[in-house]
Amino acid sequence: MKLLALSGSARAASTNTAMLECFCQLAPLDIELELCHGLADLPIFSPDREGENIPALASEFISAVRQADGIIVASPEYVRGIPGGLKNVIDWLVSGDEIIAKPIVLAHASHRGLDMLASLRLVLGTVSQRFNAELFVQFPLMSQTPRDVRRTLEIEENASVIEAFLKDFSAYILHSDSF
Numbered sequence: 001m002k003l004l005a006l007s008g009s010a011r012a013a014s015t016n017t018a019m020l021e022c023f024c025q026l027a028p029l030d031i032e033l034e035l036c037h038g039l040a041d042l043p044i045f046s047p048d049r050e051g052e053n054i055p056a057l058a059s060e061f062i063s064a065v066r067q068a069d070g071i072i073v074a075s076p077e078y079v080r081g082i083p084g085g086l087k088n089v090i091d092w093l094v095s096g097d098e099i100i101a102k103p104i105v106l107a108h109a110s111h112r113g114l115d116m117l118a119s120l121r122l123v124l125g126t127v128s129q130r131f132n133a134e135l136f137v138q139f140p141l142m143s144q145t146p147r148d149v150r151r152t153l154e155i156e157e158n159a160s161v162i163e164a165f166l167k168d169f170s171a172y173i174l175h176s177d178s179f
């Protein structure tokens with residue numbers, strides 16, 4: 001089982017990225033979870049740049065999505081919505097066939113950001129028939145340093161929530177229709 005983690009934050013000390021990195025560390029042995037790097041370097045999407053004009057970075061990203069059995073997304077809220085960088089990442093996927101049946105779930109590193117979560121659920125439910133809004137995990141990590149995020153999530157109680165979340169996602173991937 002190969003999963004890809006996408007962070008909507010380009011901040012070096014991002015809590016969402018640190019949380020996803022912990023997920024990678026805590027994943028059960030049969031789940032290979034990898035954080036996707038370099039998303040902030042993707043050019044702004046334009047339909048004119050698809051096909052033979054596609055930038056190498058976008059092509060590499062789309063290929064990573066194609067190879068993943070499922071995707072975990074975690075993002076901050078910016079101005080009550082999805083950060084532009086993450087929306088750009090999603091836009092790059094919309095006209096291809098890689099995302100349409102891709103299992104996707106959300107994780108969240110804050111007690112706030114409900115507008116962004118509602119918007120992201122709408123967007124992900126639009127681009128993928130296998131977005132699972134019910135499978136969701138949230139930790140109140142806002143303003144913590146990456147080190148503190150690691151310390152918090154390594155506490156046994158939290159680590160077992162993460163492990164159960166990843167196992168549930170894996171079971172969903174295996175047992176939901178792939179259309």
Ligand SMILES: Cc1cc2nc3c(=O)[nH]c(=O)nc-3n(C[C@H](O)[C@H](O)[C@H](O)COP(=O)(O)O)c2cc1C
Nearest residue numbers: 009011014015016076077078079080110112113142
């Ligand atoms: C430009 C900008 C806009 C933000 N807008 C909101 C907002 O509308 N609502 C909110 O709750 N937090 C907002 N925040 C706070 C971030 O969502 C919050 O700090 C988040 O935990 C940061 O995630 P990160 O650590 O992964 O970067 C904003 C932060 C920035 C930098």
